[in-house]
Amino acid sequence: MEYLAYGRTGLEISRLCFGAGHLNNACENYEAGGKLMLKALDEGITFWDTAEGYGSQPHLGEAVRQINREEVVIQTKTGAKDYEGAMVSITRSLQEMQTDYLDVLLLHGISSPKDLVSREGALEAFREAKAAGKIRIIGCSTHIHTGPVMDAVIDHPELDVILTTANKEGRMLEGGPFDRHLEYIQRAYDLGKGISIMKVIVAGDIPETDMPEWIEWGFNLETAHAINLGISDYHHITLDVGLARASARRRLIQSRAA
Numbered sequence: 001m002e003y004l005a006y007g008r009t010g011l012e013i014s015r016l017c018f019g020a021g022h023l024n025n026a027c028e029n030y031e032a033g034g035k036l037m038l039k040a041l042d043e044g045i046t047f048w049d050t051a052e053g054y055g056s057q058p059h060l061g062e063a064v065r066q067i068n069r070e071e072v073v074i075q076t077k078t079g080a081k082d083y084e085g086a087m088v089s090i091t092r093s094l095q096e097m098q099t100d101y102l103d104v105l106l107l108h109g110i111s112s113p114k115d116l117v118s119r120e121g122a123l124e125a126f127r128e129a130k131a132a133g134k135i136r137i138i139g140c141s142t143h144i145h146t147g148p149v150m151d152a153v154i155d156h157p158e159l160d161v162i163l164t165t166a167n168k169e170g171r172m173l174e175g176g177p178f179d180r181h182l183e184y185i186q187r188a189y190d191l192g193k194g195i196s197i198m199k200v201i202v203a204g205d206i207p208e209t210d211m212p213e214w215i216e217w218g219f220n221l222e223t224a225h226a227i228n229l230g231i232s233d234y235h236h237i238t239l240d241v242g243l244a245r246a247s248a249r250r251r252l253i254q255s256r257a258a
């Protein structure tokens with residue numbers, strides 16, 4: 001597994017990120033979800049992505065209570081727009097994940113520049129929680145949106161992390177062409193933002209036999225610090241960790257040759 005700096009956030013993450021968006025449906029209870037997370041950690045996946053809205057935070061909490069908190073980097077999200085809603089959400093995330101701090105908190109699914117402006121109340125709560133040590137890093141996810149939304153979030157000085165869509169054929173992306181989107185990602189990367197990519201396997205909408213090729217494409221994207229895959233069972237962990245390790249070996253050889 002490759003471990004690297006998450007842009008200039010000061011966090012160190014595993015390049016393969018456990019996307020826990022599908023965990024709540026896939027696991028029959030929190031204990032089963034916690035076990036899967038612990039298996040992922042055993043295999044070296046130290047970067048975990050979730051959201052209040054996924055219902056999977058308690059699964060992560062079940063694992064967190066059995067480890068040293070510092071072993072993992074937890075990124076979560078809130079869709080709250082106003083101050084009060086975001087404060088409630090932060091408290092809930094901390095409780096559900098049995099922790100006293102969040103490594104990264106994202107504004108969930110920014111869909112337009114106007115939407116970003118509408119989250120100012122939530123950002124105020126983020127700032128306060130950061131000052132109180134409850135949050136380390138602030139960022140946003142842009143879901144499937146590109147174009148003006150990327151301009152807005154990249155230019156925002158307080159958003160140090162961006163989770164966005166990228167895959168081999170630019171599928172699911174809305175608001176602009178894929179080659180331009182890759183340029184946005186490059187710009188954010190050059191500014192030192194932490195970059196995570198999702199929809200790498202189009203939310204599962206590609207043939208099973210093609211998965212390795214699409215996942216490999218993600219690992220080959222130099223401007224992505226983290227490849228977020230929606231893992232929900234042990235087979236996913238085996239395949240994804242194998243591909244992450246192969247990519248780490250390739251990148252090591254390339255860096256030595258350079």
Ligand SMILES: NC(=O)c1ccc[n+]([C@@H]2O[C@H](COP(=O)([O-])OP(=O)(O)OC[C@H]3O[C@@H](n4cnc5c(N)ncnc54)[C@H](OP(=O)(O)O)[C@@H]3O)[C@@H](O)[C@H]2O)c1
Pocket residue numbers: 018019020021022049050077108109141142143144163198199200201202203204205211228229230231232235236237239240
């Ligand atoms: N707006 C946002 O911030 C946002 C939105 C969406 C997702 N996310 C994050 O991104 C993560 C990934 O979600 P995504 O929508 O981008 O999906 P994805 O990773 O492109 O695809 C995940 C789906 O692919 C299938 N799959 C088949 N082989 C797999 C393998 N080896 N490893 C993983 N999945 C495999 C799984 O479905 P089967 O089990 O049916 O095979 C799984 O549900 C989420 O868990 C979440 O953390 C964030």
